[in-house]
Amino acid sequence: MINGKKVCVVLPAFNAARTLARTLEGLDRALVDEIIVVDDASSDTTRDITRRLGVRYAFHRRNHGYGGNQKTCYALALETGSDVIIMLHPDYQYEPRLVPAMAYMVASGVYDVALASRILGLGAVAGGMPRYKYVANRFLTLAQNLMIGQKLSEYHSGYRAFSRRVLETLPLLANSDDFLFDNQMLVQCHWWGFRIAEISCPTKYFPEASSINFSRSLKYGIGTLGVSLDCLLSRVGLRPPAYLDRESCAASTLSVASIRERIAETNIDV
Numbered sequence: 001m002i003n004g005k006k007v008c009v010v011l012p013a014f015n016a017a018r019t020l021a022r023t024l025e026g027l028d029r030a031l032v033d034e035i036i037v038v039d040d041a042s043s044d045t046t047r048d049i050t051r052r053l054g055v056r057y058a059f060h061r062r063n064h065g066y067g068g069n070q071k072t073c074y075a076l077a078l079e080t081g082s083d084v085i086i087m088l089h090p091d092y093q094y095e096p097r098l099v100p101a102m103a104y105m106v107a108s109g110v111y112d113v114a115l116a117s118r119i120l121g122l123g124a125v126a127g128g129m130p131r132y133k134y135v136a137n138r139f140l141t142l143a144q145n146l147m148i149g150q151k152l153s154e155y156h157s158g159y160r161a162f163s164r165r166v167l168e169t170l171p172l173l174a175n176s177d178d179f180l181f182d183n184q185m186l187v188q189c190h191w192w193g194f195r196i197a198e199i200s201c202p203t204k205y206f207p208e209a210s211s212i213n214f215s216r217s218l219k220y221g222i223g224t225l226g227v228s229l230d231c232l233l234s235r236v237g238l239r240p241p242a243y244l245d246r247e248s249c250a251a252s253t254l255s256v257a258s259i260r261e262r263i264a265e266t267n268i269d270v
Contacts, residue, residue: 040068116201
């Protein structure tokens with residue numbers, strides 16, 4: 001626990017056999033109460049490795065996408081009774097030793113959301129981030145800040161901490177099952193008025209780390225601008241899309257019942 005709050009780390013895994021164990025080794029088990037790995041129908045040995053790691057886990061019957069994986073992660077994390085839930089990519093691209101710092105930012109009650117930013121500081125390119133991704137990240141973030149009305153250093157980090165209230169409030173089932181999920185979730189956090197903080201995080205790009213190719217990156221970039229446009233149009237009074245609609249959000253909040261049919265195997269009591 002941190003500051004009297006139960007802490008859960010969730011790892012949405014897909015073909016993470018080469019990096020999952022290394023990522024978990026960096027977690028301080030004295031401070032992290034629960035660790036949940038959700039495998040999204042990997043084709044490698046991720047599931048076999050997960051079973052041997054002494055963590056809670058759930059396996060999807062078929063691939064549900066990056067966003068769909070996170071929906072399962074967060075629903076199961078809420079079932080553990082955790083107060084602070086941290087999403088960490090299992091590809092060892094982000095520094096797992098920062099979990100206590102991120103958890104404390106939320107557990108203190110000062111913030112509702114904490115993001116590990118690769119852009120704060122000077123480490124992104126030095127850590128191996130391709131220059132086209134760095135430039136695209138900076139451009140997209142500037143455009144999104146202007147349209148959304150925020151002031152973040154990046155919207156694309158795969159390392160985030162949330163309070164329980166955030167996950168219980170947001171209509172996450174209305175979000176994309178693909179990579180846009182992360183972006184939609186951050187816009188939701190802003191739209192619902194949750195307090196967002198950032199912490200600098202070194203990044204590591206290497207062959208085993210997951211990364212989407214140029215064509216998918218382009219599709220993702222266009223999609224993020226669409227999400228920001230949704231927010232801008234909602235700000236000026238147009239009817240918001242389902243994932244930003246406060247009036248209908250209750251029907252799209254997470255529960256284990258809403259994702260239970262996806263799970264083929266689990267050692268979580270649900």
